[in-house]
Amino acid sequence: MHLYYDDSGSAAAAAALFLILIPIFLFIALIGYVISSFFLMKIFEKAGVQGKWRAWVPVYNSLVFAKLGDFSPWVFLGTIVAGGILGNIPVLGFIFALLPLAAMVMISWRVGAKLNKEWYYLLLWILGIGVYIWYGILAFTKDRWNPAIAPAPWANSFLADKTVWDGIPVQPSAGVAPGHAAPAPGYQPAPGGYAPPVGTVPPAPPAGTFPPAPPAGTVPPAPPAGPVPPAPQDPDAPRV
Template sequence: MYDDSSGAFGLALFFLLFLPIILIFAALGYVLSSYFLMKIFDKAGVQGRWRAWVPVYNTLVFAKLGDFSPWVMLGVILASGILAQIPVLGFVFALLPLAASVMVGLRVGTKLNKEWYWMLLWLIGIGYYIWLGVLAFSKDRWNTNIPPAPWANSFLADKTVWEGVPAQQGGAYPPAGYAAPAPGAYPPPAAGAYPPPAPGAYPPPAGYTAPPASDVPPAPPVPEDPNAPRV
C-alpha cells in the first residue's frame, strides 16, 4: 500500500513556513487600506476616524459614500460567502462583492475627480492599494455635485441615515412620509402686498454725484383750484 505520510508532512511543513508570512502580509494590507480609507473618510466629512479601522463596517461606510446601500452591500458579502459553495455556479456568486465594489469605487472616484480608468489598477496585484492611496492623497476635494447614480431609483440606492456619516447628493434625506408641496400650492403674493421702499431708503451707489441744482428742471406749476376759498 502507498504511504503518503511524507507528502502530508511536506504539506504541513509548507504551511508552517509560509503561513506566518501570509498573515504578516494580510495584516500589512489591512493596516494600509484602513489608513487610506481614514484619509478618504476625512475628505468626505465622516466623523470619527475609528470607522476606517473596523473590519466590514469600514466597507459599509465606504459603500454609503458611493451612494450604495450599506445593507445591500452587507447582504452581498454574506450571500457570496454562502452561495459561492454551490458547485459550478458558485464562482458567479463569488464575483458579486467585486461587482458591488466596482460600482462603489466608480462613484467615490468620481467625487474625487478621478476618471474610471484609474480603477484599472485593480487588475494588478497591489493595484487596489495604489488606487486607494491615489484617492487618499490627491489634492482634489470631495464633491457631491455630480449626476445621480444609475441605480438611484432602485433598491441599491443608499437611503439610510447614519450619525457621523454625511448624507450624499445634497444633504440629509427627507424624513419618512415627507412629500414635497405640489407646484402652485403656495400662490404668489398679491399686487401691492410689499410696498415700495421710501425715498432715500437705499443710499446712492458708490461714485454717484448728484446733479447741480441749476440742472434740475423746476417742478411744474400746480393748477389753481377754482373752488378753493379766496382770502
Template sequence: MYSDYSGSGAAYLALLLILIPIILIFSLIFYVIAAFFLMKVFDKAGVQGKWRAWVPVYNTMVLGKLGDVSPWIVLGASVATAVLSQIPVIGWIFSIVAIAVLIMYAWRVGLKFGQDWYYLLLFLIPGLGALIWLGILAFGSSRWNPNIAPSPWANTFLADKTVWQGIPVQPGAAAAGPGGYPGTGPAAPGSYPPPPAGYTPPAPGGSTPPPTAPGGPAAPGGPGEPPTAPEPPRP
C-alpha cells in the first residue's frame, strides 16, 4: 500500500511539472495581448506614455481613471481580493466588490467609445471575454469621446479626483450638462452665469447707450435735449 501512495504522489508531481510551465506560458501570452490592446486604448484616450499599459496593476488603475473611478478604489479592491481571496466568506465578498468596480469603469470606458452596455456581457466569458472587449475598443472604428453625462457616483468617494501627469483629466459634473455635452449644464464654481436675454453690453469707456423707447427708436437729439419746435408755415 505504501508503494501505491508513492506512485500516486510521483504521478501527481509529474503532472504538475508539465502543467505549471504550460499555464505560465499561456498566462504570459494572455498578459502580452491584453497589455498591447490596453496600449491602443490608452493611445485613443490621449494617455501619454505607452509604458503605462505594460505595468501590472498600474495599467488597471489608469483604466479606472478613464472610467471615472478613483484609481485608489481600483487598487484597494484588487489588493483586498488578492490578499483575502482564501478566506471563505470575506474573500468571496471582496471578489464580488472587485468585479463590481471593474464593471463600473468598464461601462464608463465603453460609453466614451460609443459602445452599448451589453458589451459588458463579454466579461461573463472567463478570461477571453475581457480580451475580446479590449480588442473591440482598441481596433474598432469608434473614437474616444469623454464628453458624456456624469457618472451616477460623480459626487461620492468612488469618483476620480486625482490628477496624474500624462493622463487627461476627464470632464466632471461641472463640465457636462444634460445630455453629456459641455456648456449645457450649471456653471462651474467661480464662473459667472450667462447674461439674460436682451442684455446690451455697455459701450467702451464706461458710458451707457441711450435707452430705446418702447414704441421705437430713441427720440432725435438724445436724452437731456429739449425737442425742436416746428417751423411756422411760410406764406
C-alpha cells in the first residue's frame, strides 16, 4: 500500500515539474526564433531580398535561405520531411535525421562565402548558441553580398536551385532557364548590397538598335569660332 502511494506521489511530482518546464522551454524557443529571424532579415537585406516579412515566416525563411545558398528549396524541404519521418526507423533512423543538418551546412557554407566568410566560421555551431553567433556575424559585419563566386560543387545535380521566386534575386550560379535569368521586375538591390566590380563593361545593344533621335526643334551647336581664311586674289590684278 505504501508503495502505491509512493509511486503516485512521484508521478504527480514529475507531472508538476513537466508543467513548469513547458513554459520555460517555449519561452526559450520563442527567444531563439526571434533572434534568428531578426538576423535572417538583415542577411536577406544584404542579399537584395524584397520584403522583410520573409525572414519571419517559419520554414519559408529557411527555403529562402536555401535559395541564397544555391540549394533547391524543395529538396531542402524534402530533407526536413524525410528527417522527421524516417528518423524514427530503428538503427538507420539517425542517418535520415542528419539529412537536414547536412543540407543546412552546405547552404550555410555558400551563404557565408558570398559574404566573404571562410568555412571554419561554421565551427561555431559546435557551441550551444554558436549558430546565433554565426548568424550575427553574417548579419552585422560590413562585408557586402557578392554572388559572383565559383559555382557550387552540386551545381549540375538535382540539389542545385533552379526555381524563380518573385522578390528573391536569382543567383548567377543557379542555372535557371535563360528567360528567367533576370531579377524580378522592379527589383532594386538593397543598400550595401552587391555592386558589380569596377571596370565591368555593360553589354552591347542588340544589332539594328539606333540611338534615340534628338527632340524636334533642336538646333545643332554652331562650330567653334576660328581665324577667317584670306580671300583668293585675282592673278591679273596689279601687285602693290
